[in-house]
Amino acid sequence: MASLTGASLNFTSLSSSFNRTQAPLRGISNVNSVSFQSIRMRPGSLRFRVSCAAKPETVNKVCEIVRKQLALPEDSSVTGESKFAALGADSLDTVEIVMGLEEEFGISVEEESAQSITTVQDAADMIEKLIKSRDA
Amino acid sequence: MKIQINGAFPYGLQMQNLRETHLWYILPDEVKRVALLKQYSELLSPCERENVNRMGGDQLKKRALLARALVRTTIARYQTNCEMNPRSLKFRKNIYGKPEVEWQTEDNFIPPPLHFNISHTSSMIACGVTVNVPIGIDVEEKQRRIKNNVIAFARRYFSPYEVELLTAISDPEIQRQEFIKLWTLKEAYVKALGKGFSAVPFKTFTIRFRPKALRSLPGSPVSEASEIIIDSSDDPSILTNNWQFALLEVAGGHYASICTEKDKSIGGEGTMPMKLTVRKTIPFVEDVCVSGTDAVVALGGIIEQ
Numbered sequence: 479m480a481s482l483t484g485a486s487l488n489f490t491s492l493s494s495s496f497n498r499t500q501a502p503l504r505g506i507s508n509v510n511s512v513s514f515q516s517i518r519m520r521p522g523s524l525r526f527r528v529s530c531a532a533k534p535e536t537v538n539k540v541c542e543i544v545r546k547q548l549a550l551p552e553d554s555s556v557t558g559e560s561k562f563a564a565l566g567a568d569s570l571d572t573v574e575i576v577m578g579l580e581e582e583f584g585i586s587v588e589e590e591s592a593q594s595i596t597t598v599q600d601a602a603d604m605i606e607k608l609i610k611s612r613d614a
Numbered sequence: 615m616k617i618q619i620n621g622a623f624p625y626g627l628q629m630q631n632l633r634e635t636h637l638w639y640i641l642p643d644e645v646k647r648v649a650l651l652k653q654y655s656e657l658l659s660p661c662e663r664e665n666v667n668r669m670g671g672d673q674l675k676k677r678a679l680l681a682r683a684l685v686r687t688t689i690a691r692y693q694t695n696c697e698m699n700p701r702s703l704k705f706r707k708n709i710y711g712k713p714e715v716e717w718q719t720e721d722n723f724i725p726p727p728l729h730f731n732i733s734h735t736s737s738m739i740a741c742g743v744t745v746n747v748p749i750g751i752d753v754e755e756k757q758r759r760i761k762n763n764v765i766a767f768a769r770r771y772f773s774p775y776e777v778e779l780l781t782a783i784s785d786p787e788i789q790r791q792e793f794i795k796l797w798t799l800k801e802a803y804v805k806a807l808g809k810g811f812s813a814v815p816f817k818t819f820t821i822r823f824r825p826k827a828l829r830s831l832p833g834s835p836v837s838e839a840s841e842i843i844i845d846s847s848d849d850p851s852i853l854t855n856n857w858q859f860a861l862l863e864v865a866g867g868h869y870a871s872i873c874t875e876k877d878k879s880i881g882g883e884g885t886m887p888m889k890l891t892v893r894k895t896i897p898f899v900e901d902v903c904v905s906g907t908d909a910v911v912a913l914g915g916i917i918e919q
Contacts, residue, residue, distance in 0.1 A: 547761055554670060566674045568735070569811075570754070570797060573771060577762050589771060590812035 532558075532602035540601045543578045547571055558599035569593065579605060585612060633877050634889045635749065638688045639740040640680050641865060642673075645896055651676070653898060654683035657701045673736065681739050685732055687897035688741045689715060692728055712808035731805050738868050747875040750806030752798040756791065756867045764793045772796065773820040773847045791869075795861060795913065796821060798871035803844060803857060806873040820845045821859070823914055842915045860888050861914035865904075869913075887918035 541556040548565055550556065556565065562572055576592040579585070579601060585608040595601050645651065655663065658679070666678040686700035704716040715728065732741045733753045742751040760767060764786075768777045776796060783789040799821045804814055823840040842859035860872040874888065892910045895901045904910050905919040912919070 550670075560670075561668075564669050564674070566670065566677075566736075569801060570758075574761050574767075577767065577770065589815040589817060593811035 532599065532606045536606055537598060537602045539582060540579065540598050540605070543582060544575055544598060544601075547575045547578060556598065558597070558602065560598045561596055562598075563596065575601070583609060585609060633745070633886075634891060635860075635872060635874055636743045637740060637751070637864075637870070637872065637890065637892045638684065638743070638895050639738055639753075639864065639870075639892070640684050640895060640897075641738055642677055642680055643737065645676075645680060650896075650898065651679065654679055657686050658682050659704075677734060677736065677739065681732060681734050683897055684739050684741050684895070685730065688743060688895075689728065689730060692726060692743065708808060710808055710810040710813070712805070712810075733801075733805075733870075735868065738865060740864075740870060742872055744874050747877050748806050748808055749875075750802040750804065750808070750873045751871065752801035752805065753864070753868050753870045754794050754798050756794070756863070756869055758794060760790060760793065764789055768793065771816045772800075773817055775820045775822065775845075775847075779822070795869050795871075798869050799842065799859060799861060799873070802859065802871035802873035806857065806875065818847050820847055826916075840914050858888055859915045860890055860912070860917045862892070862917075863911040863913055864892065865894070865909050872915075887916045889918050891919065 537558045541558075541560075544550075544560070544562070544565065544567075545554075545556055548567055548571060550565065554565075562575070567575065572595065573592055576587050576595065580587055583605050585605060587604070587608065591604060595604065655666075658666065662682045666675050666682070669675045669678045683700075685705075686703055689703055690698040690700035702718075704718065705713055706716040707713055713732075715730070727746045729744045729747065729749050730741055731749050731751050732739070733751050734740065735753055735755045735758075737755060738753050740751055740753045742749045765777065765781055768780050772780075780789055780793055780796070783792060800816050800819070803819070803821065804811055804816075807814055821842060821844050824843050825840045842861060843855070844857060844859075856876055857873055858876050862870045862872070864870045872888070872890070876886070890905065891903065892905045893901050893903050894909065910919065
């Protein structure tokens with residue numbers, strides 16, 4: 479996609495990856511089809527994590543489940559910082575992800591909490607909290 | 615930047631008098647021109663542009679861009695005085711997180727009581743607009759695959775009545791489709807309420823179809839196949855009849871649910887049809903009214919197109 483900055487739009491050359499994901503035009507004429515080189519996302523700023531944050535293994539497991547649910551390509555970046563919405567998840571996806579997490583970790587998530595998870599880290603932290611109280 | 619639409623502009627006054635619901639949608643696959651996408655990006659606030667850039671991948675960025683462009687250009691159409699520049703609209707979230715327009719209060723400017731709600735899937739972005747009453751919409755692809763077992767999903771999140779209904783469907787494909795329809799109806803309701811999902815969890819209410827005899831005259835635009843009603847699960851005798859629904863199949867492959875609050879001021883106890891107009895748009899390029907065509911099939915609710 480052309481990168482959108484405050485001042486101007488930068489265009490870069492054709493890329494096959496963008497072509498592959500395009501669905502065929504539906505009977506629309508006189509539209510010029512252009513492809514864009516995919517822009518790698520700027521890495522998010524590093525944040526200090528307090529020690530009560532989830533273990534990396536938990537985060538990785540969540541990433542794996544998210545990838546599967548959203549059918550993300552292997553090379554797409556999914557980290558603790560990743561927001562579900564930014565990965566293309568809608569509310570139905572989020573609920574499905576939570577169900578997958580419940581199954582994987584043997585926990586039960588309240589519906590209200592399920593809808594309020596917005597990042598991978600949120601999910602991982604919540605999982606560990608639930609595991610702790612389950613095993614207490 | 616003016617919005618020049620083929621004919622009817624502005625919509626504001628007409629809508630207010632006629633109590634209509636308008637649904638606008640974009641099919642992202644129809645928007646490819648670089649210059650057009652650039653025009654859309656110029657409508658966005660810096661904050662919105664940043665959000666678009668944060669989306670992972672080209673398709674998601676485009677979808678986010680089109681969603682904001684659709685909201686801005688759609689609302690800009692409903693001005694009763696002069697032309698409204700879609701770029702100058704400001705948005706905020708209510709205390710529960712529901713997006714709304716932040717009207718700039720100037721002298722003699724009375725903000726229109728305009729309500730809107732958006733929803734998108736990868737192949738459709740939709741924006742519903744009403745006057746005076748809250749609105750919630752949800753669109754889903756008809757072919758959307760559910761990763762979990764549908765009944766397990768329903769048991770977890772839907773009401774007992776709804777689970778029973780779905781369980782009784784033997785064809786797994788039909789079952790999946792009915793599940794998705796129900797999901798969009800429930801989503802639309804929660805979004806119309808605008809109080810966030812924790813205020814009214816899906817399990818606490820039931821949406822169902824109440825068949826009605828076809829009373830309409832031949833050729834009448836009112837479809838009354840079945841009314842969609844909502845009960846509170848906690849007490850099934852309480853009918854939450856402040857809300858009305860429309861369930862549609864739009865542009866072939868999409869289910870769209872619309873939920874609006876009934877306008878009490880028009881009086882009467884019976885359910886007035888939802889006066890719905892559906893338009894397909896490519897902002898700045900063309901608008902097509904698709905109500906009454908194959909592009910819009912009424913699946914439930916009392917709708918007049």
